[in-house]
Amino acid sequence: MDVRFYLSLAAVLFVTGVYGILTRRNAIGIMLSVELMANALNLNLVAFGRYGAGALGQVFAMFSIALTVTEVVVGLGIVVLLYRSRHDVMVNLASEMKR
Amino acid sequence: MLATVAVVVIAVVLIATAVAVVVSDNLVHSVFWLAAMLITTALLYVMLEAPFLAAIQVMLYTGGVITMMLFGVMLTQRDPGSRVPSASEAPGWAAPVALGLGATLLVAIWTTPELAALTPTPSGDAQKIGHMFLDRYLIAFEALSVLLLAGMIGAIVLARKGDA
Amino acid sequence: MTFTIYELAAMQPALLVMIAGLLAVGLDTFVPSKTRIAHAMLCGGGVIAAMAALGSQLYYQRTAIHAFGNMLVLDDMACFLSLAILAATGLVLISSDADTTRRNIGFGEYYGLIMIAASAMMMLVASNDFMTIFVNLEVLSLALYVLTGITRKNPRSNEASVKYLVSGAFATCFFLMGVAFLYGATGTFALSGIREALALGLDSSMARVGLGMVMVGFAFKIGAVPFHMWVPDVYEGAPTSTTAFMSVTVKAAGVGALIRVLLIAAPMRSDLWADLLWWMAVATMVVGNLMALQQTSVKRMLAFSSVAHTGYALVALATMRSTDETFVPEAAASALFYLLTYTFMTLGAFSFLIYMGHELPGKDGTSEWQDAETLSDLAGMADRRPWAAAMMGLFLLSLGGIPPTAGFLGKFYLFAGAIERGHVTIAVIGVMASLVSLYYYLRVIVWMYMKEPMIADEKPHPSVAVVIALAGLATLLIGVMPGAFIAAAEHSIAVLR
Numbered sequence: 001m002d003v004r005f006y007l008s009l010a011a012v013l014f015v016t017g018v019y020g021i022l023t024r025r026n027a028i029g030i031m032l033s034v035e036l037m038a039n040a041l042n043l044n045l046v047a048f049g050r051y052g053a054g055a056l057g058q059v060f061a062m063f064s065i066a067l068t069v070t071e072v073v074v075g076l077g078i079v080v081l082l083y084r085s086r087h088d089v090m091v092n093l094a095s096e097m098k099r
Numbered sequence: 100m101l102a103t104v105a106v107v108v109i110a111v112v113l114i115a116t117a118v119a120v121v122v123s124d125n126l127v128h129s130v131f132w133l134a135a136m137l138i139t140t141a142l143l144y145v146m147l148e149a150p151f152l153a154a155i156q157v158m159l160y161t162g163g164v165i166t167m168m169l170f171g172v173m174l175t176q177r178d179p180g181s182r183v184p185s186a187s188e189a190p191g192w193a194a195p196v197a198l199g200l201g202a203t204l205l206v207a208i209w210t211t212p213e214l215a216a217l218t219p220t221p222s223g224d225a226q227k228i229g230h231m232f233l234d235r236y237l238i239a240f241e242a243l244s245v246l247l248l249a250g251m252i253g254a255i256v257l258a259r260k261g262d263a
Numbered sequence: 264m265t266f267t268i269y270e271l272a273a274m275q276p277a278l279l280v281m282i283a284g285l286l287a288v289g290l291d292t293f294v295p296s297k298t299r300i301a302h303a304m305l306c307g308g309g310v311i312a313a314m315a316a317l318g319s320q321l322y323y324q325r326t327a328i329h330a331f332g333n334m335l336v337l338d339d340m341a342c343f344l345s346l347a348i349l350a351a352t353g354l355v356l357i358s359s360d361a362d363t364t365r366r367n368i369g370f371g372e373y374y375g376l377i378m379i380a381a382s383a384m385m386m387l388v389a390s391n392d393f394m395t396i397f398v399n400l401e402v403l404s405l406a407l408y409v410l411t412g413i414t415r416k417n418p419r420s421n422e423a424s425v426k427y428l429v430s431g432a433f434a435t436c437f438f439l440m441g442v443a444f445l446y447g448a449t450g451t452f453a454l455s456g457i458r459e460a461l462a463l464g465l466d467s468s469m470a471r472v473g474l475g476m477v478m479v480g481f482a483f484k485i486g487a488v489p490f491h492m493w494v495p496d497v498y499e500g501a502p503t504s505t506t507a508f509m510s511v512t513v514k515a516a517g518v519g520a521l522i523r524v525l526l527i528a529a530p531m532r533s534d535l536w537a538d539l540l541w542w543m544a545v546a547t548m549v550v551g552n553l554m555a556l557q558q559t560s561v562k563r564m565l566a567f568s569s570v571a572h573t574g575y576a577l578v579a580l581a582t583m584r585s586t587d588e589t590f591v592p593e594a595a596a597s598a599l600f601y602l603l604t605y606t607f608m609t610l611g612a613f614s615f616l617i618y619m620g621h622e623l624p625g626k627d628g629t630s631e632w633q634d635a636e637t638l639s640d641l642a643g644m645a646d647r648r649p650w651a652a653a654m655m656g657l658f659l660l661s662l663g664g665i666p667p668t669a670g671f672l673g674k675f676y677l678f679a680g681a682i683e684r685g686h687v688t689i690a691v692i693g694v695m696a697s698l699v700s701l702y703y704y705l706r707v708i709v710w711m712y713m714k715e716p717m718i719a720d721e722k723p724h725p726s727v728a729v730v731i732a733l734a735g736l737a738t739l740l741i742g743v744m745p746g747a748f749i750a751a752a753e754h755s756i757a758v759l760r
Contacts, residue, residue, distance in 0.1 A: 003217050006147070007208045007447070009110050013117050014440060015201035020121035021433055022193035028171050030429050032129050035164065036117055037436035039140055042156075044443040050147040051214075052450060055223025058152050059231050060394065060452065064439055065159055066243055067401050070250035071435075072164050074405060075428050076171040077257035078412050082421040083175040091425050207444070207472035214447070214469070237266070238274070238331040242386065242398040245281065249379050249402050252288060253409035256372045 006047035013040035027079045027089040031072065038068045106146055113139045126172045134165045151225040266331060272320075273330035273337040276313040276345060277385040280352075283309020284378025291371035299363065299370040303356065306374045310353045313385070317342045317349070327758065333455065334392040340755040341389035343599060344519040348388075348512050350737075351606050352381040354730045355508040358614050361724035362504040365620065365632040366414050373413060377508060380406035384516035391527065393442045393452040396520055400438070400484065403516065404431045407509050411501040423500025430483065430493040438480025444473030454527040461532050474535055477524065485517035487577060488546040491570045495554070498566035503620075503634040506562070507613035510569045511606045518576050518602060522595045525580065526759055530592060533584040540581035545689060547574030548696040556703050562636045564703055565612055568662060571700060572609070576601050578693055579677055586685030592756060594684065597677045599752040604669035604741055608661040611734030615655040618727040619644065621720050635721070641707065643716030648723065652711045654735040661738050663704040664697045669741035676749065 013036055020033030042061040049057025083089050116136035123129040137160045144153035208214065223231075232240045271278070287302045294301045320328075320342055327338035355377060363370050383402035390396040408431065412424025446452055448470035449460035461470070479490065486494040498506045529535060551571030558564040579598035584590050619635035635641055645652040661670035674697060678690040741748055 002215065004208050004214050005106075005110075006143075007214070008205055009113065011201060011204035011208060012114055014204065014436075015197050016114075016117045016121055017436070018200055019193060019197035021429075022190065022196065023121070026126065027425050027429065028126060028168065028175060029129065031171075031432070032120055032126075032133055032168065034429070034432045034436060035133055035160075036120060036136070037433070037440070039137065039160075041436060041440045041443050043140060043143065044440065045446065046144055046147050046149050046152060048443065048447040049223070050149070050219055051217040052220060054220070055227045055231055056452070057446065058149050058223060058228055059236060060442075060446070061149075061152055062155060062228070063239065063243060063394065063398065065155060067246065067398075067435070069159055069163055070246055070405065071401075071428070071432050072167055074250050074253045074257070074408055075425075075432070076167055077254045078408065078421065078424045078428055079171060080174050081257055081412060081415050082418070082425050085416060085418040085421050089175045089425070091422065091429060203472060207468045211448070211467040211469040213467055235332055236334070236394060238334050239392070239394040239398055242383075242395060242402065245379065245383070246398060246402045246405065248285075249376070249383075249405050249409075252372060252375060252379075253405060256369070256376070256409055257412065257415060 003047055003051040007044060010040045010043040010047065013037075013043065025090045025092065027082065027091050028076075030091070031075055031079075035068065035072075038064060102146065106143070109139055109143050109146070113143070126176065127169070130165060130168045130172060133168070134161055137161045137165070148219075148221070151228060270328070270330035272324075273328040273335045273389065274386065276316040276320075276337075276349075277382040277389070279313040279316060280309050280349070280378050280385065281382035283312075284375045284382065287378065288371050288375035291369065299360070302370045302374050303360065306356050306378055307353065309378060310349050310356065310381075314346060314349050317345055329391075333453065334395045335386065335389050336391045337389050338755075339751075339758050340519065340523070340599070341385075343751055343755040344388040344515050344602070345385040347515050347603050347606050348381055348384050351508065351511045351515070351610055352377060354610055354614070354733060355504055358507070358617055358727045358730040359504040360726040361617050361620070362502050365724075366502065368413055368502075373410070376406045376410050376413075380410070380508075381512065384512055387516045388519040388523070390520065391454050391523070393445070393454070396524070397435075397439065397442065400517075400520070401435065403513070404435070404484070407505070407513070410505045410508070411497060413505070414502050419500040420502065423497045426493055426500075427497045434480050434483030434490070437476050437483065441473045441476025441478075441480060444469050444476065446473075448473060454524060457528040458530070461529055471535055474529060475539065478521070478536060478539060481517055481521045481524075482543060485514050485521075485573050486570050487543050487573050488550040488570065491547070491551070491573075494570050495563050495566045498569070499560065499563045499636075503562065503613055503617045506566075507610050507617070510566070510613065511609050514569070514573060514576070515602045515606060518573075518580075518598060522580065522598065522756075523759070525583075526592050526595065526756075530590060533590050537581060537584045540577055541689060544574050544577035544581045545692055547571065547577060548693055549574075552696045552699045556699065558703070559638060560636050561638060561641065561707060562613075562616060562634070564707075565609070565616075568700065568703075569609060571696065572601075572605050572662070574696070575674060575677060575693060576605070578681055578689055582681040582684050582686040582689060584684075591684055592759070593753060594680055595759075596749070596752040596756040597673075597680045599755060600745075600749055601673040601677055603748060603752070604661070604673035604738070607734045607737040607741070608658045608668070608670055611654065611658040611731055611738065612662065614727050614730045614734065615651060615658070618651055618723050618731060619648075619721050620724070621718055621722060638707065638710045639717045640721075642710050642714035642718075644721075645712040647716060648721075651723070651728065651731060654731050655711065656708050657735055657738060659704040659707055661742070663701040665701075667739075667742045669738045669745070672742055672745045676745075 017036030045057040045061040119132040141153040141156040387399040414420040483490040555567035661668035
């Protein structure tokens, strides 16, 4: 199996995540899409590690997993606080003008 | 041959579950689709001879993240089963931007001839990975522990009772 | 691979800052929560000790320390930027006295998170490998997400925090995808390894796209157009002392890391990144200034102005390749110098907003603190607070680039260098943009000096006055005698090889 197959698969997953982030308004929905992107890049790293570059790719993938988990912990804390004060968790990432 | 078929099947399932995460109208369903996708990815890691990472993926991601995400959904929806339309106010440029990015990535991958020459090599077991963590990449590993510490302090600051 | 104790010296300054921060978190257990003098002394001591360590590195050690398999390198550029970051951190520590007491924020965790973020930034500007760059970038982002949302019952602060976290995580994924591509193309995460691979003639579209995505990730973190969408809302929603902290330090750390990536990993392939940076710099200057023009909230105006200033700093990086195709890495020195001037004037301007805070009667008899935000909050303040208003005037003139302030010299050095290397168009756009910016900076001065006061109950906090005075002093000092600072910036880049 060619490494490019895995890379293309990862690219498709990554783009699916990007699309999710651009279309979702619910903060948790956006975080789910971020997980997709993170998973895609881990797949990339592991595939490169398998095809040539050795264990280094896996090491970096573990770093990125640890990071994503930490981000989810802090992120959910913040989202729950937002819900407590505003009773919804909608965010609009592209608001240019306010007031 | 069998391995090839298996990988293709896994890839199809992976893409299908990923799309389901993004377009599902129900966040709880989305979380479960994500769990399915993460486990499928772990299978792919096994195929790529990274069994240790596959185990980490199942334990940390599917065990930890999915549970937390479910808590998150339950705590922030009045009715956790309610519909959360995914594309209600979606900007019109979302799909073109995503497609453009995907095309860029795919073109980059398929116009790099060096990649075709790469062949699978033994990529390292848990022992080798552990050695890398505690030897060559010690400082990054230590910095990662600071990351976890910062995350922990942050989560406690946000979650504790009291003013402010 | 064995490490010697000597290599720890490379991270000693950052380590001192982090230890002070962690002790401050632990101090909450022993010290009654109403006094904060112990926390402040501890963190201040950490900052001063780290500055002393950096000073001794610069004056006695002199040669760069490459540590831990070249993953960290404490060279002159790292020292220069670390000192700027520490100066900003010290000032924020003093001024956050106001915010923590007014809003009842726990000092232990507040100071602790500030110090952790500062230490991660110092490690970031010393990072020589994508692995350390990535981890430190994330430590500082994580600390800032929490600091943004630290006023936990304020919906604006919550929303800003969620927005920052989500766009930050998105940016991280882009950055890491780029790093993964570069790894695939070169087989290494080390900046010097990537440089070797590129020197051997590697020119795959994979490496190009990888480098592009890494730059997009950086652009997100420093808030360059078109990846600046989060900046105004986050800067506006965060408590003002957090805004002051992140608006200056993240730019110093992020642009510093970007300079190192470009100059260590891809100096001979400036064709891959110079054009991208050129467009980014132009768009950032133009959009930042045009959006700032339309704001009525001074805090939001300053947020857009900080976007615009990112654009000015990027001009230096975009014009490193002169029009006759020679590569002039020394050009990056003007970005470093600009970041230094930007640190003090922006910190001062945000501190003035904290200084002019007033109490709003809230529900059920309690009162809530509100920092000065709109033009009407500042109206007529020149009569009642002449010194502070004069200082604010100084910061605004400096931001607008009027002599004899630091901001003027920063811009002059930047644009003169760009013209010298043949990039006239971008320099003209930059000068035009800063002329436009004068309109909205002067508008604030006009309101302060020519309108009747609309608010009578502002309660200035003495510690913030100290910060304003120090920042004003630094802005004037750099403006009047820039020689030493410019020389330091040039030396920092010259040894970066």
